[in-house]
Amino acid sequence: MKLEAVDIGKMASASDIVFEALRHAIINGELADGEPLRQDEIAGIFNTSRIPVREALSRLEQQGLVRTERYKGAFVAGISIDEVSEIFSFRSLVESNVIAAAVPKIRPETLAEARIYYTEFSTTKDPMEWGKLNRKFHYMLYRDSDLTFHLSIINNALDRIDRYLRAQLTMTDGVPKANKEHLGILRACEKGDAELAAKLTREHILGARDNLVEFLENHRIKP
Amino acid sequence: MKLEAVDIGKMASASDIVFEALRHAIINGELADGEPLRQDEIAGIFNTSRIPVREALSRLEQQGLVRTERYKGAFVAGISIDEVSEIFSFRSLVESNVIAAAVPKIRPETLAEARIYYTEFSTTKDPMEWGKLNRKFHYMLYRDSDLTFHLSIINNALDRIDRYLRAQLTMTDGVPKANKEHLGILRACEKGDAELAAKLTREHILGARDNLVEFLENHRIKP
DNA sequence: ATATTGAAAATTGGATCCAATATATTTAAT
DNA sequence: ATTAAATATATTGGATCCAATTTTCAATAT
Numbered sequence: 023m024k025l026e027a028v029d030i031g032k033m034a035s036a037s038d039i040v041f042e043a044l045r046h047a048i049i050n051g052e053l054a055d056g057e058p059l060r061q062d063e064i065a066g067i068f069n070t071s072r073i074p075v076r077e078a079l080s081r082l083e084q085q086g087l088v089r090t091e092r093y094k095g096a097f098v099a100g101i102s103i104d105e106v107s108e109i110f111s112f113r114s115l116v117e118s119n120v121i122a123a124a125v126p127k128i129r130p131e132t133l134a135e136a137r138i139y140y141t142e143f144s145t146t147k148d149p150m151e152w153g154k155l156n157r158k159f160h161y162m163l164y165r166d167s168d169l170t171f172h173l174s175i176i177n178n179a180l181d182r183i184d185r186y187l188r189a190q191l192t193m194t195d196g197v198p199k200a201n202k203e204h205l206g207i208l209r210a211c212e213k214g215d216a217e218l219a220a221k222l223t224r225e226h227i228l229g230a231r232d233n234l235v236e237f238l239e240n241h242r243i244k245p
Numbered sequence: 246m247k248l249e250a251v252d253i254g255k256m257a258s259a260s261d262i263v264f265e266a267l268r269h270a271i272i273n274g275e276l277a278d279g280e281p282l283r284q285d286e287i288a289g290i291f292n293t294s295r296i297p298v299r300e301a302l303s304r305l306e307q308q309g310l311v312r313t314e315r316y317k318g319a320f321v322a323g324i325s326i327d328e329v330s331e332i333f334s335f336r337s338l339v340e341s342n343v344i345a346a347a348v349p350k351i352r353p354e355t356l357a358e359a360r361i362y363y364t365e366f367s368t369t370k371d372p373m374e375w376g377k378l379n380r381k382f383h384y385m386l387y388r389d390s391d392l393t394f395h396l397s398i399i400n401n402a403l404d405r406i407d408r409y410l411r412a413q414l415t416m417t418d419g420v421p422k423a424n425k426e427h428l429g430i431l432r433a434c435e436k437g438d439a440e441l442a443a444k445l446t447r448e449h450i451l452g453a454r455d456n457l458v459e460f461l462e463n464h465r466i467k468p
Numbered sequence: 469a470t471a472t473t474g475a476a477a478a479t480t481g482g483a484t485c486c487a488a489t490a491t492a493t494t495t496a497a498t
Numbered sequence: 499a500t501t502a503a504a505t506a507t508a509t510t511g512g513a514t515c516c517a518a519t520t521t522t523c524a525a526t527a528t
Contacts, residue, residue, distance in 0.1 A: 070482045077303045084307040093489045294513045316519045
């Protein structure tokens with residue numbers, strides 16, 4: 023099992039460190055769906071006892087990234103194609119509304135930052151960076167909505183599907199398509215056209231859903 | 246501190262029992278916003294050690310019902326009026342979409358059950374039952390959508406605002422209004438009119454939002 | 469009287485140990 | 499040889515103990 027501590031800025035408890043490390047490993051697909059997460063092993067990696075590990079695991083279970091069975095332990099929670107599809111539908115609904123709320127309030131600095139992430143996303147060749155940059159790009163366009171609850175829910179939804187999306191982007195040529203769509207959304211925001219930004223965001227996510235579902239149906243080992 | 250074990254069916258670990266008991270106490274408003282949740286005290290109530298208590302608290306923090314400060318402990322997480330308002334807006338968006346997805350698939354048994362909860366809600370005088378029955382009524386109308394992710398997010402949103410809503414319903418006459426609206430939604434579902442059900446649900450929740458925000462602005466001690 | 473310092477108490481975070489359960493391995497019976 | 503029972507090992511759930519930090523409150527100085 024490959025695990026690395028993630029820098030989370032402020033002084034953090036051991037359980038926070040373990041939580042973030044496991045979260046990143048799961049959303050990045052470094053831990054396969056169904057893989058058991060042994061308390062002893064993880065505690066060994068971080069030189070702690072099992073107590074903070076258990077706390078981290080129970081938090082991850084609450085987030086839907088891990089499932090646990092009594093006396094059997096914790097496992098990376100894989101999700102079905104139907105669930106992946108549902109989460110994308112949910113995202114298209116919520117994110118299109120959030121961007122519509124953000125556009126009238128969006129600040130020039132925010133747009134400038136979004137453009138930086140757009141460019142970085144379009145130029146990087148490292149699949150590991152795609153998820154991060156894609157998130158940062160979209161987040162910038164949502165940020166000025168100040169809808170913190172919506173944003174936290176969107177983040178959780180992204181956590182659950184990031185790894186599948188990356189697998190698809192790596193094996194197909196979805197990145198150029200995503201890029202073109204990102205540019206369209208960015209321009210709509212720059213023009214202040216909230217309705218258009220919402221429409222393009224909805225289509226962007228629903229298109230990604232359909233591509234990903236097709237990809238998973240062809241490539242996934244049926245359970 | 247008043248706490249009671251909640252029956253959660255299957256054999257559960259101590260941490261599950263503590264989690265559900267605290268969750269219910271918080272969403273029912275039996276524990277006030279900001280109230281400290283001392284590990285020792287809770288452990289004493291349930292005759293366990295602090296370990297399962299800490300696990301429960303960290304899960305509740307992930308759900309947004311509790312906030313913790315390092316070496317200071319856990320506290321019931323109150324939310325601002327803006328956040329309450331945001332959560333209602335979120336609900337109106339998501340729940341109207343879920344009911345629109347459910348109506349074409351809704352089964353007669355489901356409608357019958359919904360009508361039972363509608364009647365119970367309209368006749369009970371116990372404010373403690375309102376939240377439960379209101380949830381059960383709406384859940385019935387969403388159930389056949391099979392959108393499990395959406396439903397789990399809706400549940401979390403309800404967990405966060407239930408206590409404020411109950412306070413308002415208790416001190417104003419919001420129940421008859423809610424009842425009338427419930428009947429309208431129910432009839433739209435029975436007619437199979439998904440668009441109307443969605444519209445009425447959206448208006449039902451946005452109306453509740455505006456009433457609750459006004460109530461909180463008048464009654465809440467400003468922080 | 470008020471503010472400041474410092475020790476005592478309370479509280480949390482984490483480590484270690486024990487009990488309960490599940491899994492793997494060995495042994496015995498046919 | 500195959501299957502069933504018994505035993506050993508691994509793993510989790512929980513209790514108890516210790517360390518780190520905060521809070522409380524009394525003693526002291528101004």
